[in-house]
Amino acid sequence: xxxxxxxxxxxxxxxxxxxxxxxxxxxxxxxxxxxxxxxxxxxxxxxxxxxxxxxxxxxxxxxxxxxxxxxxxxxxxxxxxxxxxxxxxxxxxxxxxxxxxxxxxxxxxxxxxxxxxxxxxxxxxxxxxxxxxxxxxxxxxxxxxxxxxxxxxxxxxxxxxxxxxxxxxxxxxxxxxxxxxxxxxxxxxxxxxxxxxxxxxxxxxxxxxxxxxx
Numbered sequence: 001x002x003x004x005x006x007x008x009x010x011x012x013x014x015x016x017x018x019x020x021x022x023x024x025x026x027x028x029x030x031x032x033x034x035x036x037x038x039x040x041x042x043x044x045x046x047x048x049x050x051x052x053x054x055x056x057x058x059x060x061x062x063x064x065x066x067x068x069x070x071x072x073x074x075x076x077x078x079x080x081x082x083x084x085x086x087x088x089x090x091x092x093x094x095x096x097x098x099x100x101x102x103x104x105x106x107x108x109x110x111x112x113x114x115x116x117x118x119x120x121x122x123x124x125x126x127x128x129x130x131x132x133x134x135x136x137x138x139x140x141x142x143x144x145x146x147x148x149x150x151x152x153x154x155x156x157x158x159x160x161x162x163x164x165x166x167x168x169x170x171x172x173x174x175x176x177x178x179x180x181x182x183x184x185x186x187x188x189x190x191x192x193x194x195x196x197x198x199x200x201x202x203x204x205x206x207x208x209x210x211x212x213x214x
Contacts, residue, residue, distance in 0.1 A: 065110035069185075069204055070094060071139030074111070078122060079130040087136060100125055108187050111135060138203035143168045145209035146175035155203040162197040164207055174211050181208035 068074070070092045078084040088096040094107020101121045106114050111133040122129040138155040141164060148169030156163070161180055171177055182193045183206040193199075201207065 065112065066135065066138075066203075067108050067110055067187075068094075068106045068114065068135070069139055070107065072106075072135060072203070073137040074106070074114070075134045075136050076118065077132045077134075078118075078126075079132075081122075081126060081129070084122065090139075141201055141203060141205045141207065143207040143209065145207075146172040146211050147209045148172060155201070159201050160198050161195055161201060161207060164201050165197075165209070171209065176210045176212040180210065182206070183208065 068090055070090050072090045073087060074090070074096070075087050076085060076096075076098070083099055084101075088098065090096055090106050094105060095103045096106045097103050098118075101118075101124070104114075104117060104121060106117075109117065115131050115133045118131045118133070119129050122131065138157070140152040141155050141159075142152045143164050144150045147165065148171070150168065153164070153167050161182070165171060178196065180195045180197075180199075182195045182199065182201070184191050184193060184202065185204055195207075
């Protein structure tokens with residue numbers, strides 16, 4: 001009688017088959033264990049990346065609306081009243097002066113908040129006023145330290161530290177080119193931030209280009 005197919009398979013083929021099955025089982029076990037081992041591998045890689053290389057700056061996202069301050073210039077339109085419409089500068093006290101209503105606190109407000117404040121003030125004299133506010137020019141930024149032309153420069157919306165460096169003529173040969181200080185004034189007071197080339201600059205910022213030690 002003819003035996004089973006398995007009985008007719010030569011011994012050397014059965015041995016290879018068993019070996020292949022064993023390899024497959026081991027490989028399968030490694031695949032199943034991969035989700036457990038992967039976090040450990042990632043952790044080791046991250047630990048290895050914490051060397052002495054230059055810091056990588058991540059561009060900041062502007063999470064709040066732009067707040068007005070001294071030196072900013074705005075255009076105010078009061079619909080139906082040309083005498084109140086015009087261009088106004090925020091003075092050193094954070095105020096703008098309009099005909100009829102006098103001084104209005106603008107410092108620390110964004111354009112929407114200033115619009116609401118103006119409508120409230122003008123509403124004391126005009127029924128249901130409609131006001132729009134547009135920022136025309138921003139207050140300047142300042143750059144000092146190891147830079148070819150330190151000083152104040154007009155701010156351009158969306159600019160970064162490296163943009164500011166280019167506007168000021170570039171680095172001196174002693175400059176530390178990868179890390180900077182940004183001194184920033186806010187309602188809560190002055191703060192000093194450590195920044196890289198791609199960090200965002202805001203109006204009124206003071207950028208300090210530091211000297212390298214070697």
